[in-house]
Amino acid sequence: MNVLKCFNKGQPLPLRIKAADALRYLCSYDPVSQDIRTKITVIMAELLVLSNDNEFDLINEIMDDFVLKYAKELEPFALQLAKNLNIQFLRIAEELMNFSTTQNNDDKVSKEQLDKEYQASSILTNMNTMIITMTSEKDLTYALLGSVEPSIRFVLENCMANFISELMEILESFNYTMKCIVPEAWSIFDLVCESFDNFGFDYVLDYLQYFESIITYSFLEDGNKAGSNNDINAGQKTEEQKTSIKNEESKIISLVVKLLNEDNGENFADEDLVLFLFKLISLLVLKLGCVNF
Structure with missing residues:
Protein backbone atom coordinates (compact mmCIF):
# COMPACT_ATOMS: atom_id res chain seq x y z
CA MET A 1 0.00 0.00 0.00
CA ASN A 2 1.50 3.31 -1.11
CA VAL A 3 0.15 5.17 1.91
CA LEU A 4 1.98 2.80 4.25
CA LYS A 5 5.17 3.37 2.30
CA CYS A 6 4.75 7.10 2.88
CA PHE A 7 4.55 6.39 6.61
CA ASN A 8 7.82 4.43 6.67
CA LEU A 23 -4.69 5.58 7.19
CA ARG A 24 -7.19 6.20 9.98
CA TYR A 25 -9.81 7.11 7.36
CA LEU A 26 -8.83 4.47 4.82
CA CYS A 27 -9.19 1.71 7.42
CA SER A 28 -12.95 2.22 7.21
CA TYR A 29 -12.72 0.09 4.06
CA ASP A 30 -12.51 -3.64 4.79
CA PRO A 31 -9.59 -4.55 2.48
CA VAL A 32 -7.49 -1.72 3.89
CA SER A 33 -8.61 -2.47 7.44
CA GLN A 34 -7.51 -6.10 7.16
CA ASP A 35 -4.11 -5.06 5.84
CA ILE A 36 -3.61 -2.53 8.63
CA ARG A 37 -4.79 -5.05 11.25
CA THR A 38 -1.70 -7.19 10.64
CA LYS A 39 0.59 -4.19 10.98
CA ILE A 40 -1.17 -2.15 13.66
CA THR A 41 1.32 -2.86 16.46
CA VAL A 42 4.21 -1.63 14.30
CA ILE A 43 2.20 1.42 13.24
CA MET A 44 1.33 2.27 16.85
CA ALA A 45 4.95 1.87 17.93
CA GLU A 46 6.01 4.36 15.27
CA LEU A 47 3.21 6.75 16.24
CA LEU A 48 4.39 6.64 19.85
CA VAL A 49 7.88 7.63 18.74
CA LEU A 50 6.48 10.45 16.63
CA SER A 51 4.29 11.63 19.48
CA ASN A 52 7.19 11.62 21.90
CA ASP A 53 9.52 13.50 19.55
CA ASN A 54 7.03 15.98 18.10
CA GLU A 55 4.35 18.04 19.80
CA PHE A 56 1.46 17.50 17.39
CA ASP A 57 -1.87 16.69 19.02
CA LEU A 58 -2.97 15.29 15.63
CA ILE A 59 -0.69 12.30 16.21
CA ASN A 60 -2.47 11.49 19.47
CA GLU A 61 -5.84 11.87 17.77
CA ILE A 62 -4.73 9.32 15.16
CA MET A 63 -3.58 6.95 17.89
CA ASP A 64 -6.92 7.34 19.64
CA ASP A 65 -8.77 6.33 16.48
CA PHE A 66 -6.56 3.28 16.01
CA VAL A 67 -7.13 2.17 19.62
CA LEU A 68 -10.88 2.41 19.04
CA LYS A 69 -10.72 0.38 15.83
CA TYR A 70 -8.08 -2.18 16.78
CA ALA A 71 -8.46 -2.53 20.55
CA LYS A 72 -8.40 -6.34 20.46
CA GLU A 73 -5.22 -6.48 18.39
CA LEU A 74 -3.51 -3.94 20.64
CA GLU A 75 -4.48 -5.54 23.97
CA PRO A 76 -1.28 -7.63 24.23
CA PHE A 77 0.66 -4.37 24.06
CA ALA A 78 -1.78 -2.33 26.14
CA LEU A 79 0.34 -2.01 29.26
CA GLN A 80 3.43 -0.92 27.35
CA LEU A 81 1.34 1.56 25.39
CA ALA A 82 -0.21 2.91 28.60
CA LYS A 83 3.18 3.21 30.28
CA ASN A 84 4.56 5.11 27.29
CA LEU A 85 1.59 7.46 27.32
CA ASN A 86 2.06 7.97 31.05
CA ILE A 87 5.73 8.88 30.57
CA GLN A 88 4.85 11.30 27.79
CA PHE A 89 2.13 12.97 29.82
CA LEU A 90 4.32 13.39 32.90
CA ARG A 91 7.07 14.96 30.81
CA ILE A 92 4.68 17.46 29.25
CA ALA A 93 2.96 18.13 32.58
CA GLU A 94 6.31 18.92 34.19
CA GLU A 95 7.04 21.35 31.36
CA LEU A 96 3.66 22.99 31.87
CA MET A 97 4.37 23.35 35.57
CA ASN A 98 7.63 25.09 34.68
CA PHE A 99 5.70 27.43 32.40
CA SER A 100 3.43 28.39 35.28
CA THR A 101 6.41 29.43 37.41
CA THR A 102 8.31 31.30 34.68
CA GLN A 103 5.42 32.62 32.61
CA ASN A 104 5.82 35.99 30.94
CA ASN A 105 4.00 37.96 28.27
CA ASP A 106 5.93 36.46 25.37
CA THR A 125 -8.02 11.00 25.92
CA ASN A 126 -5.91 8.11 24.60
CA MET A 127 -5.71 6.66 28.11
CA ASN A 128 -9.47 6.88 28.51
CA THR A 129 -10.08 5.22 25.14
CA MET A 130 -7.86 2.31 26.16
CA ILE A 131 -9.80 1.79 29.40
CA ILE A 132 -13.13 1.92 27.55
CA THR A 133 -12.21 -0.38 24.67
CA MET A 134 -9.72 -2.89 26.10
CA THR A 135 -12.22 -4.63 28.35
CA SER A 136 -11.86 -8.34 27.54
CA GLU A 137 -10.26 -8.98 30.95
CA LYS A 138 -10.77 -6.98 34.13
CA ASP A 139 -7.24 -7.83 35.21
CA LEU A 140 -6.05 -5.82 32.20
CA THR A 141 -8.27 -2.87 33.11
CA TYR A 142 -6.95 -3.03 36.67
CA ALA A 143 -3.37 -3.06 35.39
CA LEU A 144 -4.08 -0.13 33.08
CA LEU A 145 -5.04 1.99 36.08
CA GLY A 146 -1.70 1.17 37.67
CA SER A 147 0.10 2.24 34.49
CA VAL A 148 -1.58 5.64 34.26
CA GLU A 149 -2.04 6.32 37.99
CA PRO A 150 1.10 8.53 38.21
CA SER A 151 -0.42 10.89 35.64
CA ILE A 152 -3.72 10.95 37.52
CA ARG A 153 -2.01 11.77 40.79
CA PHE A 154 0.19 14.42 39.21
CA VAL A 155 -2.82 16.32 37.88
CA LEU A 156 -4.71 16.15 41.17
CA GLU A 157 -1.76 16.87 43.45
CA ASN A 158 -0.69 19.87 41.37
CA CYS A 159 -4.23 21.24 40.86
CA MET A 160 -3.95 21.17 37.06
CA ALA A 161 -7.56 22.18 36.55
CA ASN A 162 -7.22 22.35 32.75
CA PHE A 163 -7.19 18.54 32.65
CA ILE A 164 -9.97 17.83 35.15
CA SER A 165 -12.55 16.99 32.48
CA GLU A 166 -10.34 14.35 30.83
CA LEU A 167 -9.21 13.02 34.19
CA MET A 168 -12.73 12.54 35.53
CA GLU A 169 -13.62 10.69 32.33
CA ILE A 170 -10.72 8.28 32.91
CA LEU A 171 -11.73 7.61 36.51
CA GLU A 172 -15.42 7.23 35.70
CA SER A 173 -14.62 4.87 32.82
CA PHE A 174 -12.44 2.75 35.09
CA ASN A 175 -15.12 2.45 37.78
CA TYR A 176 -17.75 1.65 35.16
CA THR A 177 -15.59 -1.03 33.54
CA MET A 178 -14.60 -2.65 36.84
CA LYS A 179 -18.11 -2.39 38.33
CA CYS A 180 -16.52 -1.87 41.76
CA ILE A 181 -14.17 0.49 43.56
CA VAL A 182 -10.74 -1.09 44.04
CA PRO A 183 -8.40 0.07 46.85
CA GLU A 184 -6.28 2.13 44.46
CA ALA A 185 -9.40 3.91 43.26
CA TRP A 186 -10.33 4.77 46.85
CA TYR A 207 -16.92 15.83 38.52
CA LEU A 208 -20.54 14.66 38.41
CA GLN A 209 -20.29 11.36 36.53
CA TYR A 210 -17.22 10.34 38.51
CA PHE A 211 -18.98 10.87 41.84
CA GLU A 212 -22.04 9.07 40.46
CA SER A 213 -19.84 6.07 39.62
CA ILE A 214 -18.41 6.09 43.14
CA ILE A 215 -21.90 5.95 44.64
CA THR A 216 -23.15 3.36 42.14
CA TYR A 217 -20.32 0.87 42.61
CA SER A 218 -19.23 1.44 46.20
CA PHE A 219 -21.92 1.13 48.84
CA LEU A 220 -21.97 -2.23 50.60
CA GLU A 221 -24.77 -4.69 50.08
CA ASP A 222 -24.94 -7.91 52.09
CA GLY A 223 -21.35 -7.54 53.21
CA ASN A 224 -19.89 -7.16 49.74
CA LYS A 225 -19.29 -4.27 47.39
CA ALA A 226 -22.25 -3.49 45.23
CA GLY A 227 -21.65 -4.89 41.78
CA SER A 228 -18.36 -6.54 42.74
CA ASN A 229 -18.21 -9.70 40.66
CA ASN A 230 -14.60 -9.85 39.55
CA ASP A 231 -11.65 -11.80 40.87
CA ILE A 232 -9.84 -8.74 42.17
CA ASN A 233 -12.50 -7.91 44.74
CA ALA A 234 -14.41 -11.17 44.94
CA GLY A 235 -15.19 -12.88 48.22
CA GLN A 236 -16.40 -11.81 51.63
CA LYS A 237 -14.84 -8.73 53.17
CA THR A 238 -13.30 -8.83 56.62
CA GLU A 239 -14.75 -6.58 59.30
CA GLU A 240 -11.68 -4.35 59.03
CA GLN A 241 -12.15 -4.04 55.26
CA LYS A 242 -15.85 -3.29 55.68
CA THR A 243 -15.06 -0.55 58.18
CA SER A 244 -12.45 0.96 55.87
CA ILE A 245 -14.84 0.92 52.93
CA LYS A 246 -17.64 2.49 54.97
CA ASN A 247 -15.27 5.25 56.05
CA GLU A 248 -14.51 5.99 52.42
CA GLU A 249 -18.17 5.85 51.44
CA SER A 250 -19.07 8.31 54.18
CA LYS A 251 -16.85 10.90 52.50
CA ILE A 252 -19.19 11.26 49.53
CA ILE A 253 -22.11 11.83 51.92
CA SER A 254 -20.02 14.33 53.88
CA LEU A 255 -19.18 16.14 50.66
CA VAL A 256 -22.86 16.57 49.78
CA VAL A 257 -23.74 17.65 53.32
CA LYS A 258 -20.88 20.14 53.32
CA LEU A 259 -22.09 21.70 50.09
CA LEU A 260 -25.60 21.98 51.47
CA ASN A 261 -24.45 23.52 54.74
CA GLU A 262 -21.96 25.95 53.22
CA ASP A 263 -24.45 27.68 50.93
CA ASN A 264 -23.88 31.41 51.24
CA GLY A 265 -26.90 32.48 49.27
CA GLU A 266 -24.99 32.51 46.01
CA ASN A 267 -24.14 28.86 45.41
CA PHE A 268 -27.69 27.79 44.64
CA ALA A 269 -27.99 30.47 42.01
CA ASP A 270 -25.56 28.25 40.09
CA GLU A 271 -27.68 25.86 38.03
CA ASP A 272 -24.77 23.46 37.54
CA LEU A 273 -24.28 23.10 41.29
CA VAL A 274 -28.00 22.58 41.85
CA LEU A 275 -28.00 19.83 39.21
CA PHE A 276 -24.87 18.31 40.74
CA LEU A 277 -26.40 18.12 44.22
CA PHE A 278 -29.79 16.95 42.99
CA LYS A 279 -28.31 14.03 41.05
CA LEU A 280 -25.98 12.93 43.85
CA ILE A 281 -28.67 13.15 46.53
CA SER A 282 -31.13 11.26 44.32
CA LEU A 283 -28.61 8.50 43.72
CA LEU A 284 -27.70 8.30 47.40
CA VAL A 285 -31.36 7.92 48.33
CA LEU A 286 -31.77 5.14 45.77
CA LYS A 287 -28.67 3.32 47.00
CA LEU A 288 -29.25 3.68 50.73
CA GLY A 289 -33.03 3.73 50.88
CA CYS A 290 -32.92 6.90 52.94
CA VAL A 291 -30.28 9.45 53.80
CA ASN A 292 -30.41 11.54 56.95
CA PHE A 293 -29.28 14.93 55.73
Whole structure:
Protein backbone atom coordinates (compact mmCIF):
# COMPACT_ATOMS: atom_id res chain seq x y z
CA MET A 1 0.00 0.00 0.00
CA ASN A 2 1.50 3.31 -1.11
CA VAL A 3 0.15 5.17 1.91
CA LEU A 4 1.98 2.80 4.25
CA LYS A 5 5.17 3.37 2.30
CA CYS A 6 4.75 7.10 2.88
CA PHE A 7 4.55 6.39 6.61
CA ASN A 8 7.82 4.43 6.67
CA LYS A 9 10.89 5.68 8.50
CA GLY A 10 13.08 7.88 6.39
CA GLN A 11 10.18 9.75 4.84
CA PRO A 12 9.81 13.48 5.63
CA LEU A 13 7.94 14.12 8.87
CA PRO A 14 5.02 16.05 7.29
CA LEU A 15 4.51 13.21 4.80
CA ARG A 16 4.54 10.58 7.56
CA ILE A 17 1.93 12.47 9.58
CA LYS A 18 -0.27 12.98 6.52
CA ALA A 19 0.04 9.28 5.70
CA ALA A 20 -0.94 8.25 9.24
CA ASP A 21 -3.90 10.62 9.12
CA ALA A 22 -4.98 9.11 5.80
CA LEU A 23 -4.69 5.58 7.19
CA ARG A 24 -7.19 6.20 9.98
CA TYR A 25 -9.81 7.11 7.36
CA LEU A 26 -8.83 4.47 4.82
CA CYS A 27 -9.19 1.71 7.42
CA SER A 28 -12.95 2.22 7.21
CA TYR A 29 -12.72 0.09 4.06
CA ASP A 30 -12.51 -3.64 4.79
CA PRO A 31 -9.59 -4.55 2.48
CA VAL A 32 -7.49 -1.72 3.89
CA SER A 33 -8.61 -2.47 7.44
CA GLN A 34 -7.51 -6.10 7.16
CA ASP A 35 -4.11 -5.06 5.84
CA ILE A 36 -3.61 -2.53 8.63
CA ARG A 37 -4.79 -5.05 11.25
CA THR A 38 -1.70 -7.19 10.64
CA LYS A 39 0.59 -4.19 10.98
CA ILE A 40 -1.17 -2.15 13.66
CA THR A 41 1.32 -2.86 16.46
CA VAL A 42 4.21 -1.63 14.30
CA ILE A 43 2.20 1.42 13.24
CA MET A 44 1.33 2.27 16.85
CA ALA A 45 4.95 1.87 17.93
CA GLU A 46 6.01 4.36 15.27
CA LEU A 47 3.21 6.75 16.24
CA LEU A 48 4.39 6.64 19.85
CA VAL A 49 7.88 7.63 18.74
CA LEU A 50 6.48 10.45 16.63
CA SER A 51 4.29 11.63 19.48
CA ASN A 52 7.19 11.62 21.90
CA ASP A 53 9.52 13.50 19.55
CA ASN A 54 7.03 15.98 18.10
CA GLU A 55 4.35 18.04 19.80
CA PHE A 56 1.46 17.50 17.39
CA ASP A 57 -1.87 16.69 19.02
CA LEU A 58 -2.97 15.29 15.63
CA ILE A 59 -0.69 12.30 16.21
CA ASN A 60 -2.47 11.49 19.47
CA GLU A 61 -5.84 11.87 17.77
CA ILE A 62 -4.73 9.32 15.16
CA MET A 63 -3.58 6.95 17.89
CA ASP A 64 -6.92 7.34 19.64
CA ASP A 65 -8.77 6.33 16.48
CA PHE A 66 -6.56 3.28 16.01
CA VAL A 67 -7.13 2.17 19.62
CA LEU A 68 -10.88 2.41 19.04
CA LYS A 69 -10.72 0.38 15.83
CA TYR A 70 -8.08 -2.18 16.78
CA ALA A 71 -8.46 -2.53 20.55
CA LYS A 72 -8.40 -6.34 20.46
CA GLU A 73 -5.22 -6.48 18.39
CA LEU A 74 -3.51 -3.94 20.64
CA GLU A 75 -4.48 -5.54 23.97
CA PRO A 76 -1.28 -7.63 24.23
CA PHE A 77 0.66 -4.37 24.06
CA ALA A 78 -1.78 -2.33 26.14
CA LEU A 79 0.34 -2.01 29.26
CA GLN A 80 3.43 -0.92 27.35
CA LEU A 81 1.34 1.56 25.39
CA ALA A 82 -0.21 2.91 28.60
CA LYS A 83 3.18 3.21 30.28
CA ASN A 84 4.56 5.11 27.29
CA LEU A 85 1.59 7.46 27.32
CA ASN A 86 2.06 7.97 31.05
CA ILE A 87 5.73 8.88 30.57
CA GLN A 88 4.85 11.30 27.79
CA PHE A 89 2.13 12.97 29.82
CA LEU A 90 4.32 13.39 32.90
CA ARG A 91 7.07 14.96 30.81
CA ILE A 92 4.68 17.46 29.25
CA ALA A 93 2.96 18.13 32.58
CA GLU A 94 6.31 18.92 34.19
CA GLU A 95 7.04 21.35 31.36
CA LEU A 96 3.66 22.99 31.87
CA MET A 97 4.37 23.35 35.57
CA ASN A 98 7.63 25.09 34.68
CA PHE A 99 5.70 27.43 32.40
CA SER A 100 3.43 28.39 35.28
CA THR A 101 6.41 29.43 37.41
CA THR A 102 8.31 31.30 34.68
CA GLN A 103 5.42 32.62 32.61
CA ASN A 104 5.82 35.99 30.94
CA ASN A 105 4.00 37.96 28.27
CA ASP A 106 5.93 36.46 25.37
CA ASP A 107 3.36 35.34 22.76
CA LYS A 108 5.68 32.59 21.56
CA VAL A 109 5.83 31.08 25.04
CA SER A 110 2.05 31.31 25.40
CA LYS A 111 1.52 29.50 22.10
CA GLU A 112 4.03 26.83 23.08
CA GLN A 113 2.23 26.32 26.37
CA LEU A 114 -1.12 26.04 24.60
CA ASP A 115 0.29 23.46 22.18
CA LYS A 116 1.59 21.40 25.08
CA GLU A 117 -1.79 21.57 26.82
CA TYR A 118 -3.50 20.28 23.68
CA GLN A 119 -1.03 17.43 23.41
CA ALA A 120 -1.36 16.51 27.09
CA SER A 121 -5.15 16.56 26.77
CA SER A 122 -4.95 14.24 23.76
CA ILE A 123 -2.77 11.81 25.70
CA LEU A 124 -5.32 11.65 28.52
CA THR A 125 -8.02 11.00 25.92
CA ASN A 126 -5.91 8.11 24.60
CA MET A 127 -5.71 6.66 28.11
CA ASN A 128 -9.47 6.88 28.51
CA THR A 129 -10.08 5.22 25.14
CA MET A 130 -7.86 2.31 26.16
CA ILE A 131 -9.80 1.79 29.40
CA ILE A 132 -13.13 1.92 27.55
CA THR A 133 -12.21 -0.38 24.67
CA MET A 134 -9.72 -2.89 26.10
CA THR A 135 -12.22 -4.63 28.35
CA SER A 136 -11.86 -8.34 27.54
CA GLU A 137 -10.26 -8.98 30.95
CA LYS A 138 -10.77 -6.98 34.13
CA ASP A 139 -7.24 -7.83 35.21
CA LEU A 140 -6.05 -5.82 32.20
CA THR A 141 -8.27 -2.87 33.11
CA TYR A 142 -6.95 -3.03 36.67
CA ALA A 143 -3.37 -3.06 35.39
CA LEU A 144 -4.08 -0.13 33.08
CA LEU A 145 -5.04 1.99 36.08
CA GLY A 146 -1.70 1.17 37.67
CA SER A 147 0.10 2.24 34.49
CA VAL A 148 -1.58 5.64 34.26
CA GLU A 149 -2.04 6.32 37.99
CA PRO A 150 1.10 8.53 38.21
CA SER A 151 -0.42 10.89 35.64
CA ILE A 152 -3.72 10.95 37.52
CA ARG A 153 -2.01 11.77 40.79
CA PHE A 154 0.19 14.42 39.21
CA VAL A 155 -2.82 16.32 37.88
CA LEU A 156 -4.71 16.15 41.17
CA GLU A 157 -1.76 16.87 43.45
CA ASN A 158 -0.69 19.87 41.37
CA CYS A 159 -4.23 21.24 40.86
CA MET A 160 -3.95 21.17 37.06
CA ALA A 161 -7.56 22.18 36.55
CA ASN A 162 -7.22 22.35 32.75
CA PHE A 163 -7.19 18.54 32.65
CA ILE A 164 -9.97 17.83 35.15
CA SER A 165 -12.55 16.99 32.48
CA GLU A 166 -10.34 14.35 30.83
CA LEU A 167 -9.21 13.02 34.19
CA MET A 168 -12.73 12.54 35.53
CA GLU A 169 -13.62 10.69 32.33
CA ILE A 170 -10.72 8.28 32.91
CA LEU A 171 -11.73 7.61 36.51
CA GLU A 172 -15.42 7.23 35.70
CA SER A 173 -14.62 4.87 32.82
CA PHE A 174 -12.44 2.75 35.09
CA ASN A 175 -15.12 2.45 37.78
CA TYR A 176 -17.75 1.65 35.16
CA THR A 177 -15.59 -1.03 33.54
CA MET A 178 -14.60 -2.65 36.84
CA LYS A 179 -18.11 -2.39 38.33
CA CYS A 180 -16.52 -1.87 41.76
CA ILE A 181 -14.17 0.49 43.56
CA VAL A 182 -10.74 -1.09 44.04
CA PRO A 183 -8.40 0.07 46.85
CA GLU A 184 -6.28 2.13 44.46
CA ALA A 185 -9.40 3.91 43.26
CA TRP A 186 -10.33 4.77 46.85
CA SER A 187 -6.89 6.28 47.34
CA ILE A 188 -7.41 8.42 44.24
CA PHE A 189 -10.89 9.32 45.51
CA ASP A 190 -9.30 11.11 48.48
CA LEU A 191 -7.25 13.24 46.07
CA VAL A 192 -10.34 13.97 43.98
CA CYS A 193 -12.18 15.22 47.06
CA GLU A 194 -9.25 17.50 47.89
CA SER A 195 -9.20 18.86 44.36
CA PHE A 196 -12.95 19.44 44.52
CA ASP A 197 -12.48 21.48 47.68
CA ASN A 198 -9.80 23.55 45.94
CA PHE A 199 -11.49 24.39 42.65
CA GLY A 200 -14.43 22.03 42.17
CA PHE A 201 -17.11 24.72 42.16
CA ASP A 202 -15.88 25.80 38.73
CA TYR A 203 -16.05 22.25 37.34
CA VAL A 204 -18.98 20.59 39.10
CA LEU A 205 -20.40 18.93 35.98
CA ASP A 206 -16.97 17.52 35.11
CA TYR A 207 -16.92 15.83 38.52
CA LEU A 208 -20.54 14.66 38.41
CA GLN A 209 -20.29 11.36 36.53
CA TYR A 210 -17.22 10.34 38.51
CA PHE A 211 -18.98 10.87 41.84
CA GLU A 212 -22.04 9.07 40.46
CA SER A 213 -19.84 6.07 39.62
CA ILE A 214 -18.41 6.09 43.14
CA ILE A 215 -21.90 5.95 44.64
CA THR A 216 -23.15 3.36 42.14
CA TYR A 217 -20.32 0.87 42.61
CA SER A 218 -19.23 1.44 46.20
CA PHE A 219 -21.92 1.13 48.84
CA LEU A 220 -21.97 -2.23 50.60
CA GLU A 221 -24.77 -4.69 50.08
CA ASP A 222 -24.94 -7.91 52.09
CA GLY A 223 -21.35 -7.54 53.21
CA ASN A 224 -19.89 -7.16 49.74
CA LYS A 225 -19.29 -4.27 47.39
CA ALA A 226 -22.25 -3.49 45.23
CA GLY A 227 -21.65 -4.89 41.78
CA SER A 228 -18.36 -6.54 42.74
CA ASN A 229 -18.21 -9.70 40.66
CA ASN A 230 -14.60 -9.85 39.55
CA ASP A 231 -11.65 -11.80 40.87
CA ILE A 232 -9.84 -8.74 42.17
CA ASN A 233 -12.50 -7.91 44.74
CA ALA A 234 -14.41 -11.17 44.94
CA GLY A 235 -15.19 -12.88 48.22
CA GLN A 236 -16.40 -11.81 51.63
CA LYS A 237 -14.84 -8.73 53.17
CA THR A 238 -13.30 -8.83 56.62
CA GLU A 239 -14.75 -6.58 59.30
CA GLU A 240 -11.68 -4.35 59.03
CA GLN A 241 -12.15 -4.04 55.26
CA LYS A 242 -15.85 -3.29 55.68
CA THR A 243 -15.06 -0.55 58.18
CA SER A 244 -12.45 0.96 55.87
CA ILE A 245 -14.84 0.92 52.93
CA LYS A 246 -17.64 2.49 54.97
CA ASN A 247 -15.27 5.25 56.05
CA GLU A 248 -14.51 5.99 52.42
CA GLU A 249 -18.17 5.85 51.44
CA SER A 250 -19.07 8.31 54.18
CA LYS A 251 -16.85 10.90 52.50
CA ILE A 252 -19.19 11.26 49.53
CA ILE A 253 -22.11 11.83 51.92
CA SER A 254 -20.02 14.33 53.88
CA LEU A 255 -19.18 16.14 50.66
CA VAL A 256 -22.86 16.57 49.78
CA VAL A 257 -23.74 17.65 53.32
CA LYS A 258 -20.88 20.14 53.32
CA LEU A 259 -22.09 21.70 50.09
CA LEU A 260 -25.60 21.98 51.47
CA ASN A 261 -24.45 23.52 54.74
CA GLU A 262 -21.96 25.95 53.22
CA ASP A 263 -24.45 27.68 50.93
CA ASN A 264 -23.88 31.41 51.24
CA GLY A 265 -26.90 32.48 49.27
CA GLU A 266 -24.99 32.51 46.01
CA ASN A 267 -24.14 28.86 45.41
CA PHE A 268 -27.69 27.79 44.64
CA ALA A 269 -27.99 30.47 42.01
CA ASP A 270 -25.56 28.25 40.09
CA GLU A 271 -27.68 25.86 38.03
CA ASP A 272 -24.77 23.46 37.54
CA LEU A 273 -24.28 23.10 41.29
CA VAL A 274 -28.00 22.58 41.85
CA LEU A 275 -28.00 19.83 39.21
CA PHE A 276 -24.87 18.31 40.74
CA LEU A 277 -26.40 18.12 44.22
CA PHE A 278 -29.79 16.95 42.99
CA LYS A 279 -28.31 14.03 41.05
CA LEU A 280 -25.98 12.93 43.85
CA ILE A 281 -28.67 13.15 46.53
CA SER A 282 -31.13 11.26 44.32
CA LEU A 283 -28.61 8.50 43.72
CA LEU A 284 -27.70 8.30 47.40
CA VAL A 285 -31.36 7.92 48.33
CA LEU A 286 -31.77 5.14 45.77
CA LYS A 287 -28.67 3.32 47.00
CA LEU A 288 -29.25 3.68 50.73
CA GLY A 289 -33.03 3.73 50.88
CA CYS A 290 -32.92 6.90 52.94
CA VAL A 291 -30.28 9.45 53.80
CA ASN A 292 -30.41 11.54 56.95
CA PHE A 293 -29.28 14.93 55.73
